[in-house]
Amino acid sequence: xxxxxxxxxxxxxxxxxxxxxxxxxxxxxxxxxxxxxxxxxxxxxxxxxxxxxxxxxxxxxxxxxxxxxxxxxxxxxxxxxxxxxxxxxxxxxxxxxxxxxxxxxxxxxxxxxxxxxxxxxxxxxxxxxxxxxxxxxxxxxxxxxxxxxxxxxxxxxxxxxxxxxxxxxxxxxxxxxxxxxxxxx
Numbered sequence: 001x002x003x004x005x006x007x008x009x010x011x012x013x014x015x016x017x018x019x020x021x022x023x024x025x026x027x028x029x030x031x032x033x034x035x036x037x038x039x040x041x042x043x044x045x046x047x048x049x050x051x052x053x054x055x056x057x058x059x060x061x062x063x064x065x066x067x068x069x070x071x072x073x074x075x076x077x078x079x080x081x082x083x084x085x086x087x088x089x090x091x092x093x094x095x096x097x098x099x100x101x102x103x104x105x106x107x108x109x110x111x112x113x114x115x116x117x118x119x120x121x122x123x124x125x126x127x128x129x130x131x132x133x134x135x136x137x138x139x140x141x142x143x144x145x146x147x148x149x150x151x152x153x154x155x156x157x158x159x160x161x162x163x164x165x166x167x168x169x170x171x172x173x174x175x176x177x178x179x180x181x182x183x184x185x
Contacts, residue, residue, distance in 0.1 A: 006027070006153075011035070011147075021035060022173075036052065038064075061081040065077070066079075074089075078164065087102050109123065120133075122165055133149070
């Protein structure tokens with residue numbers, strides 16, 4: 001089965017300082033995809049990861065997420081594997097929650113989470129699309145600042161909706177990493 005055919009994704013970060021690379025596993029532990037950091041090394045050193053590509057287990061590109069430079073709120077653009085427009089994402093200001101709004105085919109989708117940033121729900125006009133939990137990845141991985149996300153998708157989601165959920169989870173990790181860097185420095 002390919003990445004978009006699974007209803008549970010376990011996303012484990014495999015690199016840290018200059019990238020946000022992840023391996024994506026099915027619930028049974030089988031590798032079903034990867035997320036690779038793109039862009040120049042200098043750009044990543046100065047501003048963090050700016051481009052990420054999701055590839056299926058057969059190396060087919062499925063999604064590209066580009067972190068656009070803006071002053072103020074975080075904004076990101078998602079395109080599908082062929083470069084076609086998919087969605088735009090904006091981080092919203094919220095006192096007690098992490099919140100993103102995603103414009104997908106003219107409809108707003110929302111990702112909201114706890115104040116501590118560990119549990120999230122993504123919803124749209126038809127209701128809940130996915131739940132996302134940032135989970136314990138082990139002592140060594142935690143000390144290295146590496147993350148693990150477990151995503152449970154609503155089974156009836158179409159492929160494009162699944163791509164948007166995946167892109168939004170990646171954006172969540174990018175923003176979390178930037179916030180960690182800014183609070184440390």
